[in-house]
Amino acid sequence: MNIHEFQARELFAEFGVATQPGRVSHTPEEAEKVAASLGGKLVVKAQIHAGGRGKGSFKSGFKGGVHLCDTPAEARELAGKMLGQVLVTHQTGSEGKEVAKIFVGEAVDITRELYFAILIDRASSSPVVIASTEGGVDIETVAHNTPEKILRLTVNPALGLMPYQTRLIAASLGLRGPLMTQASKLFTNLYRLFIERDCSMVEVNPLVVTKEGKLLALDAKFNFDDNALYRQTAVTAMRDVTEEDPREVEASKFGLNYIGLDGNIACLVNGAGLAMATMDIIQHAGGKPANFLDVGGGATREQVTAAFRIILGDKLVKGIFVNIFGGIMDCDIIAHGIVEAARETGLSIPLVVRLEGNNVAAGKKTLAESGLKLESGENILDAARKIVAAVKANS
Numbered sequence: 001m002n003i004h005e006f007q008a009r010e011l012f013a014e015f016g017v018a019t020q021p022g023r024v025s026h027t028p029e030e031a032e033k034v035a036a037s038l039g040g041k042l043v044v045k046a047q048i049h050a051g052g053r054g055k056g057s058f059k060s061g062f063k064g065g066v067h068l069c070d071t072p073a074e075a076r077e078l079a080g081k082m083l084g085q086v087l088v089t090h091q092t093g094s095e096g097k098e099v100a101k102i103f104v105g106e107a108v109d110i111t112r113e114l115y116f117a118i119l120i121d122r123a124s125s126s127p128v129v130i131a132s133t134e135g136g137v138d139i140e141t142v143a144h145n146t147p148e149k150i151l152r153l154t155v156n157p158a159l160g161l162m163p164y165q166t167r168l169i170a171a172s173l174g175l176r177g178p179l180m181t182q183a184s185k186l187f188t189n190l191y192r193l194f195i196e197r198d199c200s201m202v203e204v205n206p207l208v209v210t211k212e213g214k215l216l217a218l219d220a221k222f223n224f225d226d227n228a229l230y231r232q233t234a235v236t237a238m239r240d241v242t243e244e245d246p247r248e249v250e251a252s253k254f255g256l257n258y259i260g261l262d263g264n265i266a267c268l269v270n271g272a273g274l275a276m277a278t279m280d281i282i283q284h285a286g287g288k289p290a291n292f293l294d295v296g297g298g299a300t301r302e303q304v305t306a307a308f309r310i311i312l313g314d315k316l317v318k319g320i321f322v323n324i325f326g327g328i329m330d331c332d333i334i335a336h337g338i339v340e341a342a343r344e345t346g347l348s349i350p351l352v353v354r355l356e357g358n359n360v361a362a363g364k365k366t367l368a369e370s371g372l373k374l375e376s377g378e379n380i381l382d383a384a385r386k387i388v389a390a391v392k393a394n395s
Contacts, residue, residue: 001224003238004047006103008220015193017186019217022105028079034104035075041107042069044078046087048097049243051221056089058082059096065089068107075104100242108218113206114173115139116187116217118155118194120201127155127194129187131169135206161191175215182215190217197235198228247291247310254306256295263288264318265387266311268304270295270329278323281380287388290317304337308345319350319391323380326357335363339370350390351375354383 003011006024013019021038024047025031035042046053046065053065062081069075079102088096113135121128131151134142142149151172155161163184170176170183186207194202201223208218229236241249251258257272261279265287269275272294279289291311295303311317324334338353354377355363367374375390377383 001226001229001235001239002049002243003222003224003235004049004101004103004240004243005045005219006047006101007238008222009103011193011197011222012217012220015196016189017193017217018182018215020105020108022103024101025079025104026083026101028076028083031079031102031104032072032076035069035072038104038106042071042075043067043103043105043107044069044075044082045103045105046082046099047101047103048087048092048099049240050087050089050091050097052089052091053087056087056092056096059086059088065099078102079104097243108208108216109211110206110208110218111211112174112209114208115142115205116169116173116190116207117201117203117205118191118199119203121154124154126157127161127191129153129155129161129165129169131173133173135208139203139205155191160195161188163188175209178213179209179215186215186217198225198232199223200225247313250310250313251293251307254303256293256303256307256310258294258307258310259292260314261289261291262316263290264316265391266290266293266314266317266320268293268295268307268311268320268322268324270324270334274323274325278321278380278384281384282321282388285381285384285388287384287391290314301333301337301340304334305341305344308338308341308347312345312347312349317349318394319352319387320347321383321387322351322353322355323377323383324353324355324357324363326355326360326363328358330358331355331360331363332366333363335366338374339366339372342370342372342374347372350387350394352377352383352387352390354378354380 009019023034025034044067056065057063065087067078082099086096086098115132115135117130132149134149166184166187170180175183203221204217206218208216245260247260248258265282267278267289269278275292275294282289351374375386
């Protein structure tokens with residue numbers, strides 16, 4: 001789950017992380033009022049779940065999703081050019097995203113831009129801090145061109161981020177004297193936020209030093225551990241489903257793991273590993289997967305029916321490959337779900353089903369007696385070849 005920049009600032013305020021004053025606005029009139037309450041030089045920033053906003057362009061022709069201005073009237077004018085318009089950046093793709101809200105904040109006179117992030121290192125199963133003197137640009141570019149400018153520091157999860165580590169990070173960023181003191185507090189509070197809100201990543205880019213000698217977290221990106229959201233009600237309340245793929249939102253209502261892709265063969269699989277193998281085997285057989293869809297280890301008929309509806313909501317889908325290995329799951333339950341879903345949705349595109357495992361004989365019997373037009377796969381490769389051939393023949 002992602003959140004907007006203005007919501008990240010709300011979390012900063014809760015955990016004592018220094019940042020610039022400002023508030024979210026939903027209309028040009030509201031933007032003008034916020035700007036008037038702040039005074040001075042201002043910044044107006046489009047709020048979408050994508051990076052590269054400053055360099056993006058609106059489909060209306062207006063350039064840039066981040067602008068500086070001097071008066072509340074200018075803030076209102078800028079808001080009018082952004083709100084309700086589609087912003088295209090290198091992360092949104094050509095379709096872009098509609099801007100429904102903006103952030104109006106005090107502009108900051110920056111003397112230095114730095115980079116700071118905390119994320120989970122899967123290899124060590126520990127939090128790791130990434131810091132660099134090269135803020136304001138993609139960290140991937142820095143890692144590729146000047147890897148020596150990146151500090152990587154593993155944090156012992158039992159001890160947390162220690163004071164000596166915060167000073168080490170600050171020193172590596174050239175923050176000394178009063179700035180080191182500010183940095184140690186900011187890093188400590190960010191780490192506390194990372195742990196207490198079950199984050200999988202907190203990326204501050206840029207972390208800035210101002211002309212007045214203040215260290216501020218100016219912009220941030222948060223990712224949260226989906227498996228921990230049940231205990232993070234304040235975080236889940238920040239979810240903006242308008243920024244997400246509608247199919248993924250619908251899938252989450254039924255406990256399904258769904259990610260849309262750009263192929264034309266839909267996959268319905270139980271287990272993430274098997275789902276990835278299924279996508280690979282479709283590619284190997286000459287097709288392109290349209291999605292990752294994991295119904296989990298104990299899917300019900302209702303979940304299978306919902307999965308079919310979501311799959312068929314994708315206009316690119318020209319065929320469906322159901323690949324089920326019944327360990328905990330009963331293959332016959334899945335078979336009944338497939339039959340019910342196919343009848344309910346009026347399925348008219350090719351369907352290939354491969355069942356193995358628990359109660360597979362009953363499952364295959366259910367499918368054979370259903371009267372549905374479908375093919376069975378003897379094994380995963382056979383099933384993949386059949387669905388790819390059926391889709392090509394139907395094109």
